Amino acid sequence: MKSKVIFNGVLLSLLFSSVTAFAQDENITLLLHKDTTAAIRRVVQHPYKFRVQVAYTQVRKNSDGKRTFVASDFRINDDEYFYPATLVKLPIAALALEKINGLHIGGLSKDSYLKILAPHVSKEEKPSTIRENIIRMLVLNDKNAFNRLYDFLGQEYINHRLEQLGYKKTRIIQRFFARSAEDSRTTGPYIITDSLGKTLYNGEKVTCRKKLYNPTKETKIGTGYMDGKRFVRVAKDFHNSNNFPLSEAHRMLISVIYPEETALENRFNISSEDFEFLKSALGYYPREAGILEWMNNEKIYDTQEKFLFAGASKDTLPSGLRIYNKAGFDYGFIADCAYIQDKEKDVEFFVSAVLYTNSKDILSEEGYEYKENGYPFLKELGKLIYYHEIRIKDITVK
Template structure:
């Protein structure tokens, strides 16, 4: 009986992947390396020291048939799901999707005000948001701030609404089995405190429509083995000459990040068990704010000069402060922390009819000291990301597409 149950479980896990082979797998060939070697001016130093920079890349070509149905060809470079890197703000994208999914399950509109309480000394309340048009926090406004400007507090509030255990269980059930979401971001809370999440309630027209008590995850979220990186780290102004402990830090492997992006942009190509329960309006919302520039935004109204076009756009644009073209859009979620720089993007040129997906990570920490704020983002990471995006974009321009894609699904109306 036990063997039969195991067999059924394996079939449940494997058959969906067999049904979508081009979607679930990537080719660990030398396609990306050969492409990068054609541009020694851009990549010679990086390619000469791949171990130092710990580069991982996934690139997906998308070819449409006459029915506009997509076919995916994914190539990988040094992708290793067991090699640890800190995922930084890229964990915010699944937070938005899971928060929307939870609201849909509860029958609550994403614009309904959410009030966060506190039932432990280290927790903080939120009952207003002056950056919102109505002055009140909502899951929609938190999601907007995450997708537009990678707001850490907004992520923390969604983390509290979802709950640590539910966050992880939900991702694992959808096949993102190696993801570990263990903590709030830019927070002084300990690993133990992060297992507790705040009480929340939704209020509409002065009435509580849903109330959720504070939660505790009885299962500790940590790596199966110790994860110790680097030569040292700063603590209270002092250098500690020991590796930094990432054992209880977040983890989100590159392959799973890339698959999440595909799941959100091509849900019809994913087995139903792996999809998020999102409405078409949810998808449109995410597409809009993943690609909208901060200066195109009404609220928060503060997203002006300090939030330049390339603020969180690493691939192709390298976080440039110059005005970016409006016909090329990165629907992305990037991140940088502890010297790890990442971007995860569906990229579309609506004038030329080009679309492709890239997920990439590079380690930019020459001295291998953490928490010293001496990372090499500007000199190494961002130039690499810009060159990588440009190289794939140029390749897409040069290759033959049998059918020009209809990208109408992703052409959204921006705030202004």
Template structure:
């Protein structure tokens, strides 16, 4: 992130901490806070061009310590597409933990070794993981890697366990509708290859505890119309001087992204149908994984020179590499 971006983030936090909100005519709270700031004002002046969306939720607690949420929006519109990139990984972790609970198989949990096979074009197998405590991949290990350093392969393995169809329907059934998760991350695969997810097995020693065949989503999900973005893109290693069509790409609205955070940190404030089927121990595991810095992760053990404290945490700490306080 360039220094100006870092300053903008700092400025946003500063004005939230030290509000001077006097609403102008027709202004939202966020506009009244951002517009007087010399760094943020130019962003608002070109907000439509840059497709800016901001959703800020104020959390107040009453005398009984129960949280109350007040949402403040600026240009939030689920019809305005943006590529959600790694923000979708939280959904992958939630759905994977939920699926383990719903399988209800004795001995199969997030710490059970999993063997991932390959039977379809574009699939890759995993039998070992040298970064794991005993050299074997597990769902827990993938989730730790996912949050510690935003590991793309870790998300892809959760996607393969959950399956493309349930990655979407599992969220839609809970009311998180503005979602379309159609592909693995950071590896080029066709829509057909992404609809097929690897067969896998959970095991202990020589005993297979649960075997999952290759899952195939019978549906092909795309936006109803093209979504051209940008002026050029890379395709098959070559620069194409034309916008990229994101109609078949992952999508998750700003509102759903924030709703998922509420589901993780305030599940008791949601109706039962909006919650994930997680146990108290799952939440404790998630809170630890989400908050852990790379150097605090016991497995994998990350090189702090490469994976510094603020690695892929630009919103909170910018592009500085100094240790976090």
């Protein structure tokens, strides 16, 4: 367990370095070990089996309004691989906004229309705005929306820029539904138009010049996996798969919510309006997102994908509470990175967590224990920290 105090003005640069002890009652390891709920005890008593990792950052304000960030973690280990699934949509959303700004083309904005012309995309697919693609993939994990923006950005641009920003172990090298690692290296071509169909920009087909791999030391998971209908009796190797360590995902979410507290060299180069847009999209309930087919769909509910605090249930959240998050799950791994804020109680904090819910250790399309272990743990974890924060607030006020 590591403990860090993060001070105003140097948030992300300090997340790379300074380590200081802080009050024990705010330590996530102690909170987890003291909790008596079955869902948390089951995981905490067998941390290696569940490959659990938790990052927790408190947000404190002093009398003059300056913020202090206090961080602790439980079993954070960048070399213990987990499949990030749709967590990788957060950096792709931010980088898409960066690239739009960086092109410096009159009339080009997130409300411009993007159409991918690559062979892996149906010619019948209609253009959609960059704004809509970002909303679709952040709110309800639309994988096709991710793929469009992946093609817009290109594999080389994505990973070069993330490394510049200080995300040294993050690799986004895999398009969803890609046939092979080589298939993901090549992106485009594409066209961007305005609402009347006028061409604003033509993007060329690009192949990443360097073969990129998952940098994690050990990328093999499980004792067997399904390859189509064929069972393979060896561990599945994620050497050519995306990597997004929980520590870097947690840090990135903080930088999106509080860009002004982030060192310039670690901050996405987007406008304050774009940061607000990203934050809003992370916090939207599906019915607020402006996507027509979601509004009257009875299968879609407000707390969908809000695993930290709501799990997989249709719970009504406390009136002042809003969750800004990105979740992902696949191959038995389930992860969620969230900023949780209750304006009525003046409480806010960041929590990110991942666990492995696959006791059979076979990677297939089914057999995972998301319902039994994944959703309950994340739900109780969010509530544990939320009510802990309220208690701290009450003590401070008194």
